Amino acid sequence: MTVGFYDDRSRTCFTSDCFGAPMPSADLADGGTADAVAPEDLRAGQPLWATADSPWVHNMDVDKYLATIRPVREMDPEVVLSTHLPPATGLTPLMIDTISGAPGADPFVGPDQQALEQMLAGFEPSAAEARGAPADVPTPVPGPPT
Numbered sequence: 001m002t003v004g005f006y007d008d009r010s011r012t013c014f015t016s017d018c019f020g021a022p023m024p025s026a027d028l029a030d031g032g033t034a035d036a037v038a039p040e041d042l043r044a045g046q047p048l049w050a051t052a053d054s055p056w057v058h059n060m061d062v063d064k065y066l067a068t069i070r071p072v073r074e075m076d077p078e079v080v081l082s083t084h085l086p087p088a089t090g091l092t093p094l095m096i097d098t099i100s101g102a103p104g105a106d107p108f109v110g111p112d113q114q115a116l117e118q119m120l121a122g123f124e125p126s127a128a129e130a131r132g133a134p135a136d137v138p139t140p141v142p143g144p145p146t
Contacts, residue, residue: 008076013077017053020084021045034080034088042091042130044097047105049084057102065103069096 004015022045023029023038026038037045051055057065073096080095088095103127111119 006072006077008075011076011078013072013075013080015080015082015083017049017084019080019082019088019099020049020053023086032086034086034091039094040076042094042143043098046048046095046109047065047102050099050102051105052108053084054102055108058107058142059107060103062103066100072096083123102104 002016002018004018006012006013021042023037024041024045034042072092077092078089080092082088110116
């Protein structure tokens with residue numbers, strides 16, 4: 001279960017997974033605000049997040065699903081703080097419209113084992129980084145004992 005809450009004094013909606021989206025760059029994911037994300041990237045990323053995080057969304061009665069979103073639309077928060085998205089100010093109508101389409105979005109299909117291993121290998125530090133050296137410093141080659 002995921003719980004969010006709304007602070008009516010600041011008009012801020014604190015969500016957990018709802019409204020999340022993969023970011024197109026580490027810089028956007030690491031800081032800034034969601035309004036720095038191109039609207040088309042947000043419209044593509046939020047359904048992807050929703051279907052990966054909540055695959056059950058495809059099995060829901062659409063009217064019942066939309067009824068769960070309606071209170072957020074009616075609250076009309078100025079700011080949305082999601083665990084998986086930079087702070088979003090003034091984007092609530094766009095984000096609600098986007099996640100409203102999640103039941104009809106393409107289901108998420110994760111990577112197969114080979115693709116997963118390739119992806120994970122990309123996360124491993126280089127030998128130099130593993131030693132604590134910057135990545136662009138060559139690894140020393142041991143010479144003959146002196």
